[in-house]
Amino acid sequence: MLLFVSITVSATERWDIFEIELKGPKTENPFTEIWVQAEFQFKNFRYHVDGFYDGDQTYKIRFMPEHVGKWTYVIKSNSPEMNGKTGKFRCTPATPNNHGPVSVRDTFHFKYADGAPFYVLGTTAYAWVHQKEERIKETLNTLEQEAFNKIRMTVMPKYYGRYVSNEPDLYPFEGSLESGWDRTRFNVEFFRHLEKQVGELRKRSVEADIIIFHPYDKDSWGFSKGTVEENVFYLKYLVARLASYRNVWWSMANEYDVMHKPESEWETYFKELVANDPYQHLKSIHNGKSWYNHSNPWITHLSVQTPYLEKTQTWRETYHKPVVNDEFVYEGNVPFDWGNLTPEETVNRFWTIYCRGGYASHGETYVHPENILWWAKGGKLYGKSPKRLRFLAQIMKAAPEKGLTPIHTQWNKETYLYKEQDYFLFYYGNSQQASARLKLAKDKKYSVEIIDAWNMTVEKLEDEYSGTVEIPLPQQRPYMAVRAIAK
Amino acid sequence: MLLFVSITVSATERWDIFEIELKGPKTENPFTEIWVQAEFQFKNFRYHVDGFYDGDQTYKIRFMPEHVGKWTYVIKSNSPEMNGKTGKFRCTPATPNNHGPVSVRDTFHFKYADGAPFYVLGTTAYAWVHQKEERIKETLNTLEQEAFNKIRMTVMPKYYGRYVSNEPDLYPFEGSLESGWDRTRFNVEFFRHLEKQVGELRKRSVEADIIIFHPYDKDSWGFSKGTVEENVFYLKYLVARLASYRNVWWSMANEYDVMHKPESEWETYFKELVANDPYQHLKSIHNGKSWYNHSNPWITHLSVQTPYLEKTQTWRETYHKPVVNDEFVYEGNVPFDWGNLTPEETVNRFWTIYCRGGYASHGETYVHPENILWWAKGGKLYGKSPKRLRFLAQIMKAAPEKGLTPIHTQWNKETYLYKEQDYFLFYYGNSQQASARLKLAKDKKYSVEIIDAWNMTVEKLEDEYSGTVEIPLPQQRPYMAVRAIAK
Numbered sequence: 011m012l013l014f015v016s017i018t019v020s021a022t023e024r025w026d027i028f029e030i031e032l033k034g035p036k037t038e039n040p041f042t043e044i045w046v047q048a049e050f051q052f053k054n055f056r057y058h059v060d061g062f063y064d065g066d067q068t069y070k071i072r073f074m075p076e077h078v079g080k081w082t083y084v085i086k087s088n089s090p091e092m093n094g095k096t097g098k099f100r101c102t103p104a105t106p107n108n109h110g111p112v113s114v115r116d117t118f119h120f121k122y123a124d125g126a127p128f129y130v131l132g133t134t135a136y137a138w139v140h141q142k143e144e145r146i147k148e149t150l151n152t153l154e155q156e157a158f159n160k161i162r163m164t165v166m167p168k169y170y171g172r173y174v175s176n177e178p179d180l181y182p183f184e185g186s187l188e189s190g191w192d193r194t195r196f197n198v199e200f201f202r203h204l205e206k207q208v209g210e211l212r213k214r215s216v217e218a219d220i221i222i223f224h225p226y227d228k229d230s231w232g233f234s235k236g237t238v239e240e241n242v243f244y245l246k247y248l249v250a251r252l253a254s255y256r257n258v259w260w261s262m263a264n265e266y267d268v269m270h271k272p273e274s275e276w277e278t279y280f281k282e283l284v285a286n287d288p289y290q291h292l293k294s295i296h297n298g299k300s301w302y303n304h305s306n307p308w309i310t311h312l313s314v315q316t317p318y319l320e321k322t323q324t325w326r327e328t329y330h331k332p333v334v335n336d337e338f339v340y341e342g343n344v345p346f347d348w349g350n351l352t353p354e355e356t357v358n359r360f361w362t363i364y365c366r367g368g369y370a371s372h373g374e375t376y377v378h379p380e381n382i383l384w385w386a387k388g389g390k391l392y393g394k395s396p397k398r399l400r401f402l403a404q405i406m407k408a409a410p411e412k413g414l415t416p417i418h419t420q421w422n423k424e425t426y427l428y429k430e431q432d433y434f435l436f437y438y439g440n441s442q443q444a445s446a447r448l449k450l451a452k453d454k455k456y457s458v459e460i461i462d463a464w465n466m467t468v469e470k471l472e473d474e475y476s477g478t479v480e481i482p483l484p485q486q487r488p489y490m491a492v493r494a495i496a497k
Numbered sequence: 498m499l500l501f502v503s504i505t506v507s508a509t510e511r512w513d514i515f516e517i518e519l520k521g522p523k524t525e526n527p528f529t530e531i532w533v534q535a536e537f538q539f540k541n542f543r544y545h546v547d548g549f550y551d552g553d554q555t556y557k558i559r560f561m562p563e564h565v566g567k568w569t570y571v572i573k574s575n576s577p578e579m580n581g582k583t584g585k586f587r588c589t590p591a592t593p594n595n596h597g598p599v600s601v602r603d604t605f606h607f608k609y610a611d612g613a614p615f616y617v618l619g620t621t622a623y624a625w626v627h628q629k630e631e632r633i634k635e636t637l638n639t640l641e642q643e644a645f646n647k648i649r650m651t652v653m654p655k656y657y658g659r660y661v662s663n664e665p666d667l668y669p670f671e672g673s674l675e676s677g678w679d680r681t682r683f684n685v686e687f688f689r690h691l692e693k694q695v696g697e698l699r700k701r702s703v704e705a706d707i708i709i710f711h712p713y714d715k716d717s718w719g720f721s722k723g724t725v726e727e728n729v730f731y732l733k734y735l736v737a738r739l740a741s742y743r744n745v746w747w748s749m750a751n752e753y754d755v756m757h758k759p760e761s762e763w764e765t766y767f768k769e770l771v772a773n774d775p776y777q778h779l780k781s782i783h784n785g786k787s788w789y790n791h792s793n794p795w796i797t798h799l800s801v802q803t804p805y806l807e808k809t810q811t812w813r814e815t816y817h818k819p820v821v822n823d824e825f826v827y828e829g830n831v832p833f834d835w836g837n838l839t840p841e842e843t844v845n846r847f848w849t850i851y852c853r854g855g856y857a858s859h860g861e862t863y864v865h866p867e868n869i870l871w872w873a874k875g876g877k878l879y880g881k882s883p884k885r886l887r888f889l890a891q892i893m894k895a896a897p898e899k900g901l902t903p904i905h906t907q908w909n910k911e912t913y914l915y916k917e918q919d920y921f922l923f924y925y926g927n928s929q930q931a932s933a934r935l936k937l938a939k940d941k942k943y944s945v946e947i948i949d950a951w952n953m954t955v956e957k958l959e960d961e962y963s964g965t966v967e968i969p970l971p972q973q974r975p976y977m978a979v980r981a982i983a984k
Contacts, residue, residue: 317910344931347928349930350928424834442839480832
């Protein structure tokens with residue numbers, strides 16, 4: 011029998027979730043014994059979408075419709091109780107804040123499904139969903155205040171020595187610390203909690219860069235130690251539950267190389283992900299000290315860790331994919347070289363990466379009396395970079411959407427973006443140069459603005475400029491940029 | 498007839514210059530027609546040393562003796578007036594400030610011939626010898642005040658647009674701007690002037706990193722446009738005049754790639770240099786945006802230009818030669834990316850390069866009302882880095898002479914030097930980390946000092962430390978280092 015619960019409405023907004031809830035059989039292990047799937051049809055478009063067991067003899071199928079209009083579906087299952095059911099729903103146009111899922115545009119950039127450009131301004135709070143409710147609310151509140159539009163987060167709880175070692179309220183598998191875990195039975199409460207937070211992010215227009223595997227494990231957890239078969243089982247369950255959230259990005263692993271798996275194993279997981287995600291969400295893998303072959307076809311964009319920003323252009327040219335530097339070192343003061351940046355240098359690196367044609371993610375690691383570091387647990391932000399990153403986001407949005415190119419040579423110390431003849435954004439980093447020398451087109455007139463990336467000011471000069479010109483900059487002030495726009 | 502002029506004494510200090518002056522024939526072009534050479538002998542050691550024409554029918558042969566004791570020589574020449582002359586002199590021990598020429602030690606480092614370590618602390622004033630006498634004295638005076646022990650300088654005058662375009666008092670060849678140059682006849686006044694300055698540097702214990710070719714030329718000069726034959730002729734004359742100065746290093750070219758010569762041409766010059774320099778002074782070639790194959794056997798050390806300091810270890814391991822980053826960007830405020838560093842970043846880069854196992858050179862490019870930029874013309878220094886670099890030199894000298902190794906991984910953000918179990922120098926760059934985490938040996942006791950690279954302080958902690966320890970650092974203060982020395 012087909013049940014329509016409150017969430018299952020006959021009309022669903024484009025890129026929202028249409029959810030089918032079914033009662034199925036009572037079996038020893040419904041996770042392994044029962045499969046259920048729906049074939050959704052709109053005109054000639056057909057989507058095959060896996061359902062999942064959600065406890066209490068309940069099976070669910072979630073679908074994110076791409077097209078406005080009337081959809082029909084038919085259920086397939088090895089359970090006669092569910093097999094053959096049919097239904098329909100109407101997909102209505104997206105409301106204004108719903109731009110759909112993000113994908114790659116113009117080789118090196120991102121866009122929403124409705125065509126609006128998406129400029130990555132990432133942050134990182136790996137285990138924020140594994141904290142107490144109060145902290146989670148605080149995290150969501152912080153995200154609401156700040157300009158970040160993507161957050162890196164782990165599915166599994168995280169253990170990282172002194173900075174994060176708390177037990178979560180919920181574990182991904184049935185079982186307990188004492189008795190061990192049954193990897194063939196998922197803890198549906200855990201996944202409901204996870205997807206609730208993904209939904210909260212969606213409400214706030216924040217993309218969830220979901221880290222499927224990571225190495226920061228406790229012996230008492232062992233969640234990183236699954237066999238290939240167990241891991242595929244988990245991956246498919248995760249995808250069935252979460253792929254219909256339009257703000258999902260898949261990060262196959264964090265510091266994948268620290269997990270010491272053969273390349274072929276990662277290939278297996280990526281192929282399963284490609285086969286099971288009906289919407290082909292963005293897919294990446296994040297390196298530790300090794301380097302992944304990002305030319306693999308399942309990689310949609312680079313999600314790298316490196317402080318060596320000058321590689322940005324090289325990677326663009328090598329892989330012809332967007333480059334997101336998700337870990338160039340965090341703002342903070344911990345005694346580790348991955349989390350000791352000044353806010354000035356944090357802002358500087360964001361600008362440098364952007365002006366070299368990439369995008370970046372933030373993280374914050376200030377030592378905290380209660381050991382609540384944003385990068386691990388979320389909570390509040392204490393740093394001075396976030397509001398400057400909001401300012402940078404404004405600069406990004408004001409730039410031409412198409413045709414932006416970073417200056418490139420492997421050796422060049424210069425950092426700027428340009429659109430031939432039309433737009434230049436020169437960035438001078440932590441230098442103290444007393445003037446900026448611009449090579450503008452001779453036969454065009456430009457308005458020129460002096461931008462202070464740290465003090466967040468834009469000063470428009472009165473004159474018009476053409477050809478090679480020299481613009482005085484404030485003495486001894488670092489983090490200056492100059493923007494020239496053709497009239 | 499053999500003349501003993503004042504400089505030609507029968508006793509010469511080890512690594513000083515023994516000079517033979519001979520009267521030769523009057524010919525149409527003594528530079529091309531006459532050759533003269535001496536074979537110097539000490540026990541079984543024989544040195545063949547080219548002489549040179551010094552004007553006014555005078556020929557000179559200069560020799561830097563390596564061994565203390567009695568030397569004899571015999572003159573060879575195509576001039577019967579000089580051929581077959583013999584003589585002798587006594588080489589006396591070096592006086593305290595004379596440590597002999599510098600060469601490579603322990604693969605990655607340098608030493609004087611007497612065994613004393615030489616820690617490169619370079620500077621750059623390309624065309625200082627082509628300025629007026631007053632400026633030259635000022636430059637020498639500045640060098641006397643500062644800790645720099647190597648200076649990059651060009652033989653030929655330098656033209657570089659707005660910053661250096663002056664005509665020198667003396668030109669290297671006979672001729673004039675109006676009539677052009679006779680490349681078969683050298684202006685002996687020019688070379689006397691050049692070698693006088695090299696001698697002044699020697700007095701001040703500053704190595705002269707002599708740039709033989711460079712691309713910064715004027716059309717009215719054309720000094721960079723010689724044929725291979727003309728250039729070899731010049732190179733041999735230069736070597737005959739200057740190789741006996743113990744403080745000479747040969748830099749084959751500055752930004753060699755900007756001269757657009759085939760690799761084979763540079764090979765020709767290096768082979769001539771190897772064949773003609775009896776003392777095998779240090780030899781390098783400096784890159785612009787291309788990269789030279791430093792594994793060539795005539796290259797004694799890398800003299801590179803790059804802001805990408807993390808390559809230092811890679812190049813050590815690739816070439817197994819010392820790495821000197823002679824141009825990591827100069828301290829100054831010109832509107833070019835090669836000369837706009839803050840003093841803080843200048844000091845930071847020196848420390849970073851040193852702690853990554855290399856050495857570095859300074860330059861200064863502050864805009865000046867009379868257009869006297871140290872990097873081009875010498876004069877005075879206005880920057881804030883030099884006295885901090887003197888402080889770094891003290892740190893270098895206090896480190897173990899042998900066994901120092903930089904931490905290495907291509908990906909590692911950490912920067913430190915260590916000598917297994919005995920010595921650690923951790924450098925934290927422009928980070929703001931609140932503490933330093935040291936992994937010291939468990940079975941040794943260390944004294945620990947907190948070093949402020951910018952404020953030039955060394956604070957010795959009272960306790961003894963062993964194993965993994967955490968040392969609080971001053972809050973929000975960048976450019977900190979920690980030194981741990983086993984007791």
